[in-house]
Amino acid sequence: MKVKQEIRRFIIKNLALTEEQLQVVQAAAKLNTYVETLSNKADGLHINIKEYEPEHFTRLFKDQVKSLIRKLRLGLADLVCDVTSEDFYGKVEGLYIHPWTGEDGVKGKYSYFVAGILFRNKIIPFYLVILRIGSSMAEHIGKAIRLCQSSGLKIGKVLLDRGFYTGEVINTLKISRASYLVFVPKKPLFKCMLEGTNKSVVVEHEIKYNKDFTKKKANTNILLVKDVCEYDWVFASNLKLPNIASYVRVYRKRWNIETMFRVHDEARIKSKSKIPVIRLFYFIISMLLLLIWNLFAKTKMTFKLFVIQLSQDAEWGIKSSN
Numbered sequence: 001m002k003v004k005q006e007i008r009r010f011i012i013k014n015l016a017l018t019e020e021q022l023q024v025v026q027a028a029a030k031l032n033t034y035v036e037t038l039s040n041k042a043d044g045l046h047i048n049i050k051e052y053e054p055e056h057f058t059r060l061f062k063d064q065v066k067s068l069i070r071k072l073r074l075g076l077a078d079l080v081c082d083v084t085s086e087d088f089y090g091k092v093e094g095l096y097i098h099p100w101t102g103e104d105g106v107k108g109k110y111s112y113f114v115a116g117i118l119f120r121n122k123i124i125p126f127y128l129v130i131l132r133i134g135s136s137m138a139e140h141i142g143k144a145i146r147l148c149q150s151s152g153l154k155i156g157k158v159l160l161d162r163g164f165y166t167g168e169v170i171n172t173l174k175i176s177r178a179s180y181l182v183f184v185p186k187k188p189l190f191k192c193m194l195e196g197t198n199k200s201v202v203v204e205h206e207i208k209y210n211k212d213f214t215k216k217k218a219n220t221n222i223l224l225v226k227d228v229c230e231y232d233w234v235f236a237s238n239l240k241l242p243n244i245a246s247y248v249r250v251y252r253k254r255w256n257i258e259t260m261f262r263v264h265d266e267a268r269i270k271s272k273s274k275i276p277v278i279r280l281f282y283f284i285i286s287m288l289l290l291l292i293w294n295l296f297a298k299t300k301m302t303f304k305l306f307v308i309q310l311s312q313d314a315e316w317g318i319k320s321s322n
Contacts, residue, residue, distance in 0.1 A: 017045070017048075020041065021041060021044070021045045023311075024038060024039040024041050024042070024045070025045075025269060025282070025285055026307075026310055026311035027039075027311050028269045028270070028282075029267040029268075029269050029285070029286055029289060029307050029310075029311065030267070030307050030308050030310075030311040032265075032266065032267065032268060032270070033270055034270040034271060034272055035269060035270070035271050035282070036271065036272050036273075042271075046273060046275070046278055049275075049277060049278050049281050050275060050277060050278065052277060053277065054129070054130055054276055054277045054280050057277070057280055057281055057284050058128065058129050058130075058280070058284075060284075061128065061284050061287070061288065062126070062127055062147060064288070065124070065125070065126040065127075065291065066126070066147065066150070066151045068291075068295065069117070069124070069126065069151045069152070069153065070151060070152055072295075073152070074117065074119050074153060075153070075154060076153075076154045076155075076156050077117045077118060077119045077148075077153055077154075077155065077156060078117070078118040078119075078155070078156045078157045078158070078159060078253065079115060079116075079117060079118070079144065079145065079148060079155050079157070079158045079159070079178075080115070080116050080117075080118050080123065080158075080159050080160075080253075080254050080256065080257045081113065081114070081115045081116075081137075081140075081141055081144060081158070081159075081160055081164065081257075082113075082114060082161060082254075082257045082258065082261070083111055083112065083113055083114070083131070083137075083163065084111070084112050084114060084261045084264075085098075085109040085110065085111045085112070086109060086110045086111075086112075086268075086279065086283075087100075087106045087109060088100075088106065088107060088108040088109055088110060088274075089105050089106060089107055090107065090108075090274065091107070092107050092108040093274075094274070094276070095132045095133055095276075096110060096130060096131070096132055096133070096276040096279075097109070097110065097274070098110070098111055098131075098133055110130065110276070110279050111130070111131040112128055112129065112130055112131065112280075112283055113128065113129050113131055113135070113137065113140045114127070114128045114257070114261075114287070115127040115128070115140070115141070115144035115147075116256075116257050116260065117148070117153065118159070118253055118254075118256055118257075121253075121256060122256075122294055122295075122298070123256045123257050123259075123260040123294070124291060124294060124295070125260070125287050125290065125291055126144075126147065126148075126151075126291075127140075127143065127144040127147050128283070128284065128287060129280075130276055130279065130280040130283070136168065137163075137164055137166070137168075137169055138166065138168040138169045138171070138172040139172075141158070141160075141164070141169060141172055141173070142172045142175075142176060145158070145176045145178055146176075155178055155179075156179065157178075157179045157180065157181060157239065157250065158173060158178045158179065158180040158181070159180075159181050159250070159251060159253060159254035160180065160181070160182040160183065160254070161182075161183050161254065162182075162183045162184060162185045164182055165182050165183070165184050165185060165236060166207070166209060167207035167208065167209035167216065167217060167218035168209055168211055168216075168218070169182070170182070170207060170218040170219075170220050170236060171216070171218045173238075174218070174238075179238060179239050180236075180237060180238060180239070181235055181236075181237045181239055181247060181250055181251055182235060182236040182237065183233070183234075183235060183251060183254075184222065184234040184235055184236050185234075186234055190222070190224070190234045193222075193224055194224055194226070194232050194234070197224060197226070198226070199226060200223070200224060200225045200226045200228075200244040201223075201224050202221050202222070202223050202224075203221070203222050203224070204219065204220075204221060204222075205219070205220055205221070205222040205236070206218070206219050207219075207220065220236045220237070220238065221236065221237055221238060222234065222235070222236055223235040223236075223237055223244070223247055225244050225245070225247060225248060228244070228245050228248045229248060233247070233248055233251075235247055235251065260290065263290065263303050264286060264287065264290050266303055266304045266307070267286050267289055267290070267303065267304070267307045268282075268283075268286055269282035269283075269285055269286050270282070289303075289306070289307060289310070290303065293306045293307075
């Protein structure tokens with residue numbers, strides 16, 4: 001299977017895994033379980049991974065995807081960004097475990113920023129990082145845009161969820177000369193504006209924020225969209241679309257990345273390690289599996305079946321090693 005050979009070549013060559021370690025990782029993806037409980041080889045694997053900084057694996061993934069994108073010659077595509085998280089149940093410490101409520105035993109979360117290319121209703125994840133506490137979303141969006149441009153892609157629109165609505169993000173998008181559509185949280189001001197109008201309107205708006213101990217501002221258009229799909233929407237955008245309902249239709253394409261995360265969770269490789277680079281390593285492996293499936297096997301089989309077929313021989317490797 002050509003796809004299987006491609007995955008093995010990338011993981012073994014670029015990520016420095018042995019064949020035996022690869023089999024363990026593939027089986028963990030198939031069973032959606034912890035590497036440590038599946039095999040006694042986890043410690044040896046983790047010793048190798050800990051030698052690298054998180055940026056090393058992020059760069060390898062980026063370079064691999066950049067090569068694929070160039071070969072596909074996609075041309076024009078939309079950019080979608082979002083954040084996904086993994087639950088953590090132990091003691092919260094360090095710069096990468098984001099404190100959580102403690103509900104259901106979850107004390108913290110490891111979070112990942114993912115940027116994907118939306119092309120013909122497919123999401124191609126191509127830029128990802130593990131997030132430190134206090135990470136700048138604007139900085140990662142800027143890097144994702146520049147990566148698209150250096151890959152020969154023309155960005156049609158950047159579609160963002162409400163968590164990205166900040167003045168810094170808006171200014172980053174403007175500096176990048178990107179067309180954007182950002183879902184805006186219904187803060188009291190916007191709720192009042194919606195209640196004060198019986199039709200959809202566009203208003204100019206200024207966002208004030210602090211950056212590097214300096215007061216700054218960003219200007220954008222706020223779209224108050226009334227009663228579309230039985231909901232009142234608020235967007236920040238510099239797009240000029242034929243009618244107000246078109247903004248909702250365009251934004252709903254962003255939901256593809258949330259679907260991608262749900263599919264990705266079917267092969268999430270779990271680890272008990274608290275070391276950020278190890279958590280990132282397993283996240284990248286499962287994202288790579290998702291990427292290859294999206295490009296080469298999505299029309300033939302489900303993602304879960306794809307992962308199962310890839311790991312058919314992994315079980316034998318585990319049995320012989322224990």
